[in-house]
Amino acid sequence: MTVEEAFAMMEDAEKTKEDNTVFCEIDAETRKITVPETYKILGVESDEDSERVYFRAPRIVGDKIDLATLGLRINYQNANSQKDSYPVDDLTVENEFITFSWLLSRKAVAYKGAVKFIVCAVRIGDNAEISNEWNTTLASAEVLEGLEVDLSGIPDEEGKDLLEALIAQSQVKLMEVGEATEEAKRSAERADTAADSAGHAADAANNAAEEARRALEELKGNIGIDDNVVSENKTYSSKKIEEMVAVQLLTDAVLKNEIKTITADVQYQNGVLTITENEARFSGAFIQNIPVKKNTDYYISFKSKRTSNNGGGVVIYGSTPEDSDDKIIDDKRSILNYSGIFNTGEYEIIKVTFYCSTPATEAPNTCTFQNIILIEGENATPYVKNVKDVVKEVAKANKRIETLETDTDVSEKTVTFEMAAERAGVESGDSLAIAFGKLAKYCVDLKDHAFADPVNNLLGTDATLPLAATQGKALDEKITESNGNLVYTQQFIPEIAKNNIITDLLNININGVMNEPYMYPGSVATEDASTLKNSPIKTGAFYTYREVFFIPNQGIVGNTYGKTIIRLTEAYPVSGRIWTNVYNTDLNDWTGWKSITPV
Template sequence: MTVEEAFAMMEDAEKTKEDNTVFCEIDAETRKITVPETYKILGVESDEDSERVYFRAPRIVGDKIDLATQGLRINYQNANSQKDSYPVDDLTVENEFITFSWLLSRKAVAYKGAVKFIVCAVRIGDNAEISNEWNTTLASAEVLEGLEVDLSGIPDEEGKDLLEALIAQSQVKLMEVGEATEEAKRSAERADTAADSAGDAADAANNAAEEARKALEELKENIGIDDTVPSETKTYSSKKIEAMAAVNWILESKLKSTQDLRSESKYENGKLAVFNTQPTETNHAYTRITLSVKKNTEYTINWKSERTGKTGGGIWINGTDNSVINKEHTNELNGSFTFNTGEKEEIFILFIASLGTNSGGAVGDSATFRDIMLVEGENETPYVENVRDVVKEVAKAKKRIETLENDTDISQKTVTFEMAAERAGVESGDSLAVAFGKLAKYCADLKPHVFADPVNNLLGTDATLPLAATQGKALDEKITESNGNLVYTQQFIPEIAKNNIITDLLAINTNGVMNVSYMYPGSVATEDASSLQGSPIKSGAFYAYREVFFIPNQGIIGNTYGKTIIRLTESYPTVGRIWICVYNTDLGKWSDWKSTTPV
C-alpha cells in the first residue's frame, strides 16, 4: 500500500461516517420534527459546542417555498425558559432534500430538563420585510444533570497547583499528539509493507488529539478563559485581558453568519466587510445579524468604520419583525447611539454597505466595520487599547469609589422633613428631606384594609375589607354568563325570529344544545316548497313558523339523550295547521311529519 492509498482509505472511512449520520426528520405536511433516540438526550448541563444535531427536510414545502433559498435558524428555549436562536450556516442540498445542523451552545444546555425547539425559515424581500416565513411545530429533548465547578473560591495555592497540573497535563497530551503524528507519517512511508501499523498509528494520533483537545478545553474552563463570552465571575491572565480589551463584544460567530441583502459580506481578522452588489433606487445594501436582548431596556452600540463610496458605514436597528427601532445613523462613520428595545426580545443589527442609488449609493461600494460593541445602558463605552489602559481605568474607578464611601456614609445621620401636602412620586434630584416628606404622605394615607387579608369569595359583607384579585375572574365569568343568558333569551323574541329564514327544517342539534343560532325560532317562507329540505310540503307556496323543543330522557336535567320536537305552525296554504316531527336519540332517526288541522 502506497502513501496515497493510505490517505484514500482514511477519506473512505470519513465518507462512511457521514453516510451513517442520523437525522431529525421534518415532515413538510404536518410540520412535525421526528426526534430519533440518538437525540432524545442533547447532553449534560453546561456542555458547550460539544454536540451537534442534524436535520433533514424536503427542499420544497408549503406553497412551493424552496427552503434552500431561505434563511434557516433553530429557535429554542432551554430548561430555564430562556430563549435564543441559532443561525444555520451549513445548509446542504441533496436532490429533493436539504440537510443542516445545530451546534449546541452552553445556553441551550445550561440547565437540566426539557429543551424545546423549532426550525424557522425566513425569506426577506427587497423592501427589507419578511416575504415568506415557514415554521415547524415544537419538538423537545432532554438535558441531563451535571455538575459545574466554580474555582473562584479555591485558595490561591490550591488554584495554582490545579492550574499547573492542568497545564502539565495539556503539555503531555500535546507531546503525545506530536509523537503519534510523526509515527503515523513514518508508518505511512512504510505503508507498502506495514499497512496495519499505519492504521494503528493514525488511530493513536486521532485519540491523542481528542484527549489533548479535551485537556485544553478543561484548562480554559478552569482558568476562566473563554474566547467568545466575557464573564464577571472569572479571572483572566494579562494576555487574556489584553485580548478582551481589543475584542468586539458582539460574538464572532454572529458576525461570521450574517444575512446579506443586496450585498455580499465577509468577516476576517476582526473586521466585517460589506459590499454593495445589487443597488436599487431606494433600498440600501446591507448585511445583518440577529441578537437576543432584554425587553424595555436601553442599549448603546459603538463601532469604528470606513467606506469606499460616498454613503454607508453606519448601523440601523430593527426588530425581527422589521419594525424600525433606529435608522438615523446609516451614513455615520465611527458612530455611537443609544436605543430602547421596547417589547422586543430579539433585534436585527444592519451594517450598511451603501444607501440606495437615489441617495448616492453605487454597485461596488463597500463599508468595513470593526470594534463593534453593544452594551446595556445609556453611556457610550470608551475603547480600551491595551492592558495598561485597563489598569489605569480600574485605578481611577477605585479612587472614585473610595471618595464616595468617605463622603456618603449617612448611616449615623438624621433627616428633618415635613410631610408633603399631596401624594407625589419620588423623583431624581429630590433632596432627602423632600423624598422623606413624600414617603410620609403615602404612609399617612394608607387605609387599614391595606394590612388586612383580602376576602377570596363573593359572600363577604364587611365594607372595610378588600376583595382578592382572583375574584375579578369570578365576577367576569358571572357577567359573561348573565350576558349569554340575556342574548339567548332575546333570540326567542318573535321580532328576532322573523329575520331567521329557514330552508332546511331538520338541520338542528339533537343533543339538547339549544343556545345556537340554528335552534332559534324562525320562519319558513317560500313560493316554491320544492327548494326546501326536510319539509312536509313538497311543492307550491309554504309559509310557517318553526320552533324546536328538547325533552331529556327520564326527566334528567343535562341528559343529552332524549326527544327533539320540531313544531311548524302553518299560515299558508292551510291556516292554523300544526306539523310535528320528532327525533328519538334511542332510535337514531326522525319520525314522519304528523299534522293536526283545525276544524
C-alpha cells in the first residue's frame, strides 16, 4: 500500500465516523436530554478518558439566548454522589444547532451505578457575576462493575524508568519523522530547481514513518535498559536518550523538578502541567536559566486549555550573563494550542513562562499544558502522537511536492468552487475556491438597478430603478411634514381630550386658528360650577365634553372671518343635554348658551 492510499483510507474512515456520530438530543422547550441506547452504558468502573458522549442542542434557546456565545459545562454526580464539572472545549456550530462532547474522566465513572448529569450554559458579565444561565433537566446513565488492580507492588523507580524510556524512545523516532517531513517541505519550496532533492526527502520521510511504526511495535516486546551497549532491540533510559539526541530542552525531568510558581498552585503529572490561580491578575509558572545559542531559531509547541478567557499561553524572555534583566522575545500569553518559531537574538539564556492570568473581575483561572516541546531549529511540523499522524503528514508533504512539480503555471488552470451562502469579503489566506465562492455570491446578489442611472425625483414609478441619494433630503422633509400633521391630528382624539381640563368655556380663538391647545377638544369636570368661567351651569356639579368648530364666511376655506361654534355634550347633571354658543365675527358677539334637552 502506498502512502497516498493509506492517507485516503484514513480520510474515508474519519468521514464515516463523523457521519455516524450518535448524539444525546437536547429539547430547548422541555429542557430534557434524550439519551440514546449507545450512551445508556457510560463505561466500566475506573475508566479514564476512554469514552466520549456527544450532545446536540438548538443554538437559540429561551429568551433568544445564543448558546454558542456562552460557556458550556457538564455538571455530573457519580454513583458515589461525588459532584464535579467538565468544561466543554470543542463546541461546534452547525447551522441552527450546536454540537459538543463530554470526555468521561476517571472521577465520573469511578463507581458502578447511575451517573446523573445536566448541561449548564453560563455567561459571566464584566462584574464577574453570572448574567445568563441556562440548564437542562437531569439525565442519567449506568457505569458497569469493573476490577481495579493495585500497582503499588511495582517498584517506583522501575516503573518510572520504564515509562520514561517508552516516552523518550517514541520522541526520538517521531523527531526523526518531523525532521524528514520538514526537509520534504523545504525541498518542495525549491521544487523548480531541486525536484530530485524533494523526492529524496519524501522517501526519507516515508522511511522514517516506517521506522517509527517498527519502533513502536518493538517497544511492546523488546523492553530492556542498557545505557552502555548500543543495540537495535534494547530501549534506553530517558537520560541516555537525551544525551544522544540533545534537542528537547523541556524534558519531563525539567518540567517536574525545575518549575517555579508565580502566585499559583502548580502540578506536573503524567505529562500534564496544571496551573491554578490562588491570586487574581497575574499567575503562572516558569523555567529559567535555559541555555540557548545566540541568533538561532528555536521551535516551541504545546496543547493547552483554560477555564477563563485569558492565559493558556507562554512568554519567552531572554537575558545575557552580563545583563540578567529579562527582556521579552516572544509573547503568546493568551494563545491556546500554539506552535511557532522565535529567534534568540543576542540572548544566551531564556526563561519560559506559562501564563494563567485573569482580570480581577473574573473567577480564578485553571490552565493545563501538555505535549510541550522546545527544540533548536525551524520545526514547523505539529506535534505527532502516533503512526497514523505520521502517515498523514508524509502524505500531505508528498501532495505538496507533486503540486509544485506539476502546477507551476496556473494561467490555464480551472477552479472548482461552491458559491458562498452569505456575502463576505475576500481575506488573506483564502484559497482560490473560497475566494471565487465569495465573489460569485456578490455577483449573484447584484440587482439590475446597480447598473442603471438613479432617479433624481420622487415621481418615478419604475420599481427597478434606484433613487438618487439627493432625494434623501426631500424624503426627510416629507416625513417631517407628515409627522407634524399627525401630531396636530392626534390632539383631537378622545384619548388626548380627556386630559385637557377646561375651566373657561369661552376661552378660544375666534379667527379660525385651530392648532392652539385651547382649541382642542377637552373636558369640564367639577363638583362646584361656580369656579368656572362663562359656563351655562353656575352651581353644583357639572361634567361635560367641549368641542370647537369654525365655519368661514361665504364658504371660503382659510377665511379668518366666520362663525365659531362651541358645543357641550353634558354628562351631568342632565345626561345627554347639548349646549351651544356661537360667536359671529360680523357682529362681534356671542349668541349666548342655548340647550337641547333629550326627551
